[in-house]
Amino acid sequence: MGLLDAVGERPLRSAFLRGWLAGVGYFGVGCWWIVEPFFVDAKNQAWMAPIALPLMAGGLALFWGAAGLAYRLAARNNTARVLVFAGCFALLEWLRGHVLTGFPWDLPGEAWRAGSAPSQAASLVGAYGLSWLTLALGAAPALLLDRTSRAEKAITAAVIAGFVGLLYAYGAIRISQAPTPAPGAPLIRVVQADIDQKDKWKPENLASIFETYVSLSRKAGPAHPDIVVWPEGALPAVIDELVSPGSPYGPRLRDALDPGQTLLMGANRAEARPGETDYLYFNSLIAFRREAEGLRVTAIYDKYRLVPFGEYMPLGKLATKVGFRSLVHMPDDFTAGPEPKPVTPWGVPAVQPLICYEALFPGFTRAAAVRSGLRPAWILNVSNDAWFGRTSGPLQHLNMASYRAIEEGLPIVRATPTGVSAVIDAFGRTQSGARLGLGELGVIDARLPPALRPTLYARFGDTGFALMLVLSALVIVANRFQRPMVD
Template sequence: MTRLAGRIILLWGWKRALLAFVAGAIAVLGQAPYDFFAACFVSFPILVWLLDGAVADAPAGFVRRLWPAFATGWWFGFGYFLAGLWWIGGALLVEADSYAWALPFAAIGIPLILSFFYGFAAVAARLLWSDGIGRILALAFAFGLTEWLRTFLFTGFPWNPLGFAAMPVPLLMQSVSVVGVAGMNVLAVFVFSVPALLADRRNLKLGLSLAVALAAAHVGYGYWRITRPVAPTDKTINVRIVQPNIDLTEKWDGRVRDRVFATLLDLSREAPKAGARKPDLILWPETSVPFLFNERPDALVAIGDALDDGQLLMAGAVREEGGATAGEDVRYYNSVVSISDKGEIVDAIDKVHLVPFGEYIPFADLMARIGLTQLVAGPMNFAAAASRHPLSLTGGVKASAFICYEIIFPRLTAVDAASTQIIVNVTNDAWFGDTPGPYQHFRQSQIRAVENGLPVLRAANTGISGIVDPFGRVVDALAMNVRGIIDLSVPVAAPTATAAPFWRVNDFLIMFVFAVAAGGLKLRQRLRAN
């Protein structure tokens, strides 16, 4: 191991960049749908050794000294994001005649940009770098900080956070309810990097002991939480999730809209399967309604006719506002609407966090001058809502609905159990085909369920639709690219006065502890050197 580490430390030029790239790509095997977390025990020790050798020729200025570390982290990030997000380009092939030209910008450009986060992480780690376990603590803190920044900088895109590699199955997801994803990022990178200590054996016993203790606590807490008795509840809500599997080339085609709508109604009207109860709630995917209700009021009548007494339909739809007076702008919202058995819209929420270039164009006027328009989401730009509120379901149950990739933001989806008993996620992952994308998106729903301790109902146009219990376990699901329904009675816990999840404090506490420990060891090393 010492000889291997030495050879990696001494690499330079394209060989160093290539190994960093490959190490990052290997780390993606820890993410869904592969869930091979052991790959990270290879990737991160390699990264540690590469950063051990990321030093500039002396003498050098501040920026030049940090450049080798930045380049190493950037190449690691490029491998990670390219291998993990290559499928994003598939959205541009749905209308290839118009948007195929942009494929390289999406498939390669996005990983290129995201790689700067990991370049920054490597620089931050290198600033706190010291011998032995100190550098492992520094790397864990730096990546934890960077992954947190990735949740909000430049609108945020926390897809495939590193901590997810430590949570491939529900048993190993439970710790996120205590430390949050930000905390899991720190702890996972630490544990994955500890094997690097095998090369020089400095603080090896301490590092292995901490790693084993963290892993044991991770597994033990998961086992305790997932097997402990749950207080019984007599309150349930009968749910039907509809997965229509509509081809995206037909979604906005005016010639087939009535057929698309009829498919949704037929699935909603199907008799419950043997042993299932008549649904109280029917859930359609994101933008599943193929027209505007104010242009087709007959659609609301048809929905009312399809629903039995007491049933409620929650549907993803485009909602229009404004334009009633001359000169007033028309605004379109990506929404979830609640429709009663009388065919009336009784409530609605609009999407708060929109997809840049998919649902709106940043700096639209400037982009229009260079011919760049909206790429994938539909025939109009959307406006963002200022706020959201829980939607009322049968029996006083409250649901917080999140549209598409809103579900990937931990703090956006952190709900208060006193006001929400169910989380709803409607999406349309058909843009990305049968690639790792939909599986990675579904994993986000599982983690959100565990973080909040609430069930998640997920309706996706082509999959994966499913029901996840408060422990991240998939109760039932529909496979990719099938048309069908799920009927299930979902237990609903009584509302409590519990505040929003307390991991929102613990994750920062973990980052602080690691930063202080890494900084303290760095200071001690300097004092000893002097």
């Protein structure tokens, strides 16, 4: 905020540029992992890596440039400009999460470690509302640079400390009321096979990859798992082909489970186009239940929010003509599934699947529950973070996904092929001993943590955030009657 307050000549142009440059730095550091997927098939796609990061960072930074410009137009030289700053940047962050399908990666409110005391405010106002609070608190120390008396500076510092203290106090009280896990909760086994993305799609590796998942699923443990979870796109094949009559993999998949067990498996599936000879491809979660006569599919969820450029190409035919194509290892781009709803596989508590970056979107689970009239008992996030190698990307993704637990008051089970897999309680905290880091092979066996009563955010969504924006707008209206910062 101080940099925007201090612009000299041509203040509006300078405000946009400073906001944009700050955004380039923020998103350049936060999204540098985007280059990694292009080296999975380096021969054909590495040439796009030097283009991807500047385009992404520069494009996302346009939102910050616009926020800086809006702030300079609306703010006045008074203490309340902190709320104008928070409103302008939080609103543009909300737009970043919605425009052109949205990409709410690393929202300012998610800079707090998920599960910490300050992060619990997301249960009230969601990640966007917490972003408003975080931006206001982050900008407030700039007020101490104003030409005010020592007494006024002391009051300002005390107010800032008071609000930070309230944030920590609320979170600490909320966490202290955590319920005791129910002893009869389902035992879930999360399988992490540590298959590098560069090796996964080599045809000769299918058998060994399959056997790795099967052996880990059947690994002896202290108790018998009720549910086994494999990550997004676990096997390098279309699931329809693997379980088709005559395929040797169908019986082996059946034998990976004991009678009564359910496998929740991230899989690519194909569906014939009506009246056509080609297929639609879906990134799916499929529930297989082992019964006496064999495997039975008890639920299917098709990914609704697809990754632009990763799972489909915007302006697909035009992009293909100039040499661009999506990164999926499919004959064609993925097709988006229907509007999401919780699924209820036989013998499994109602669950809301979030495939890969669907876990970035605040309100996704709430909207699905409202749409269906069914609140899930838990959230399952299957993701293929192997695309991002051993970078900060998987760790960031884990933190952001954990915020969906805080917002909804629901536990999350997270499964990835190379890390980070975890079982997370309804406060966004990874359970003790229930985490597999980057590059680890193994399983997590953990009881499903209990769900909480619906949070304020689960009941009212972004209403709290909207009220914060209204407060910022009221300050802007009041500022019309004061001398502007720039004449």
